[in-house]
Amino acid sequence: MQGRKQLSPQIMSHKVVSRWTGIPVTALNQEEKDKLICLADRLHERVVGQDEAVNLVADAVLRSRAGLDHPGQPIGSFLFLGSTGVGKTELAKALAEQLFDSEKMLVRFDMSEYVGSSSVLRLVGAPPSYRGHEDGGQLTEKVRRNPYSVILFDEVEKADPSVFNIFLQILDDGRLTDGRGQTVDFKNTIIIMTSNLGSDYLISKTARKNTTESTRELLMEQVCKHFKPELLNRLSEIVIFEPLSHDKLKEIMKIQMKSIMARVATKGISLSVSDAALDTILSESYNPTYGARPIRRWMQKNVMTTLSKMLVKGEASEGSTICIEVTDDKKGLKYQVVKKEVSLDQRGLS
Helix, strand or coil: CCCCCCCCHHHHHHHHHHHHHCCCHHHHHCCHHHHHHCHHHHHHHHCCCCHHHHHHHHHHHHHHHCCCCCCCCCCEEEEEECCCCCCHHHHHHHHHHHHHCCHHHEEEEEHHHCCCCCHHHHHHCCCCCCCCHHHCCHHHHHHHHCCCEEEEEECHHHCCCCHHHHHHHHHHHCEEECCCCCEEECCCEEEEEEECCCHHHHHCCCCCCCCCHHHHHHHHHHHHHHCCHHHHHHCCEEEECCCCCHHHHHHHHHHHHHHHHHHHHCCCCEEEECHHHHHHHHHHHCCCCCCCHHHHHHHHHHHHHHHHHHHHHCCCCCCCEEEEEECCCCCCEEEEEECCCCCHHHHCCC
16 A cells, blocks of 8 residues: 555564564574574673583584474473582573573572472462462463573472473473463473472582582482482483582672673773772682672672762762772772873863
8 A cells, every 4th residue: 555664574573583483583583503602602601600500501502403302292301400509590590681682581489389289270370160260370371471581490409399290291282272272382482490409419528629529429429319210311411519619709790790890880980990809709609609799799789889879979970980999808899980181172261
């Protein structure tokens, strides 16, 4: 019709699929080969100190995308094992960002909330005549709305055993029937389960530097006692996350500091941090048992709170630089604002 812009069938289909899946059109149009080949490198940029874990996950995704894995099943299914704060959730977020262009495509379930006999009904929806039937299942509804996503089942060992039967069906058939009798497709999802089972072996003094084969065997022995072999055998990979060394935690701290710098930069303010200050942050927050989380909390409580107060008070203005140095006792940080010098021309006095 005259006066109306005609769209090609290809553009129309891309727009429809984009609106339905929640994935940007650009993600569907771009060449995926380079993205898959470079997937491990891109994941390494965010996940520090877990080379084996990253490579296992990237290789499994590559096999699936190349069409050499089982068709109709999820893109990948993984059990992430390791202590807290070593990067299990971070790798899940990084996967969602790299494969589906946004961390928002990560759907997370805390499985400690699914311990009762009604857990299955909450996930897939109650059948007709049951209370809550109209609401649908918490899992099935989210996947129906976002069929391209990473599904994270956190602390899966705490879930009711009946939930594992659902996982078997998802991993086997790539689909699930909800309480309304509708089929939900999981073949474009990545399934990740995390567990702290056996983490005591990993963070013990004898295993802290390098996870030996005997340590892995002890860990897997505990895992096999808890999970049925039918479930473990259907997973793409069982991934063990190493405890983070002092040097790796320092790398993570620098990444987090760069993130803070980027946020401060949006205010037109620069942030300068001395090496001595970085060493103090690490020494004050270091706890190998809890990995990177104490560092993140310490920086949030101390660095970000102090910077926020300075911004609210107007102590640092646009164009200035905040310099962070170590205190004389080497246990704290001190902040100094260096304001931008204004030239005579800028003052209008030339």
